[in-house]
Amino acid sequence: MKANQLLKSTIIKMQLVCICATIIMITSPYNIFAQSKTKVQKASGSRIEDSYTANDYYLYNKSGEMTGQKGSLRASSTGITLGTDADNLKITLKVNQTPAFEVIRGVNGDPTFFGPGTGWTRYIGAGPLAFFTRNRGMVNASDIPQVFVASEGQVGIGTNLSAVKSDNLNKYNLFVMKGVLSEDYAIGPKDNWADYIFKKDYSLLTYIDLEKFISINGHLPGIPSAQEIKSNGYSLHDMNVKLLSKIEELTLYSIEQQKEIIALKKSLEKHQLLEIRLRKLENSKK
Incomplete structure (x- = not known):
């Protein structure tokens, strides 16, 4: 008998708790899930209001009556929308009451992402x-x-x-x-350049060896072939070094050729002098 009375008393208490909880949920200013058109006024003029349809909910932060379905926050089956039609729209995310990131309606209505701090603005994924x-x-x-x-x-x-x-x-x-x-x-500082070509111990190929290499390989020594470039591309700095090395080798070849030309000129002048002397001797004998 006592057990039945205790059970009935417990059920009645649970029913009373459920009724109270339902009343609190319906009348609370934070109830954004109400299915009615009731507008609930909070303290300080802010308002949480349900939508005029059953599936959309709006959070307002304006005083006075609102018309239509425009709000600062809208929750619907398609997602959550932040913002109003105001020209000075700004959404600020704060950490410890300090603005950390802002989305601003900028010039010509362009969305602007702004990190208000003086440090880095990091985007991490x-x-x-x-x-x-x-x-x-x-x-x-x-x-x-x-x-x-x-x-x-x-x-x-x-x-x-x-x-x-x-x-x-x-x-x-x-x-x-x-x-x-x-x-x-510009290319940053590098420690390798082609000036080694001008060192005294550098071994410059002879014309005969150079001609032989080209006839066999189809490209200059030290320069990648067309197939290598097609497959691997090339480093701009490394190619600059290689091309400069060829220019410097050409300079050495030109210097060597000029020396040979000067020597040939001197030899030719000597032969011309000898030829003149021989003619004079022949003429004197006549």
Whole structure:
């Protein structure tokens, strides 16, 4: 008997708790999931209001009556929308009450992403980062991004680096499709240059050996073949060194040729002098 009375008492208490909880949920100013058109006024003039349809909910932060379905925050079955039609729209994310990141409606209505701090603004992803410019919101898996940043830090412009050979990925950090147009271009300091050609112990090929090498290989010594360039490309700095070495070798060949020309001229002058003397002797005998 006592057990039945205790059970009935417990059920009645649970029912009372459920009724109280339901009343609190319906009348609370934080109830954004109400299915009615009731507008609930919070303290300080802010308002949380349900939508005029059953599936959309709006959070307002304005005083006075609102008309239509425009709000600062909208939650629906298609996602969450932040923002109003105001020209000075700004969404600020704060960490410890300090602005960490802002999305601003900037010049001409352009969206502007702003890091208000004086330090770095970091964009971090566990995988690669891809940036697209499209007239439509979505992209296909096969679309090539305008800018691509690999997990290891390599940057591709107009390429996702999938066609780049692993050797080149290990050697370089920037890959640009179609080419680069620049008013100036510089290469950082390097410790290898082609001045070794002018050292006294440098062995310059003879004309005979040079001609033989070209006839067999079809390219200059020390210069990659057309097939090598087609397969592997080339380093701009390394190629500059190689081309300069050939210019310096040509300079040495020119100096050597000039010495031979001068020697031949002197020899020719001597022969001409001898020829003149011989003619004079022959004429004197006559």
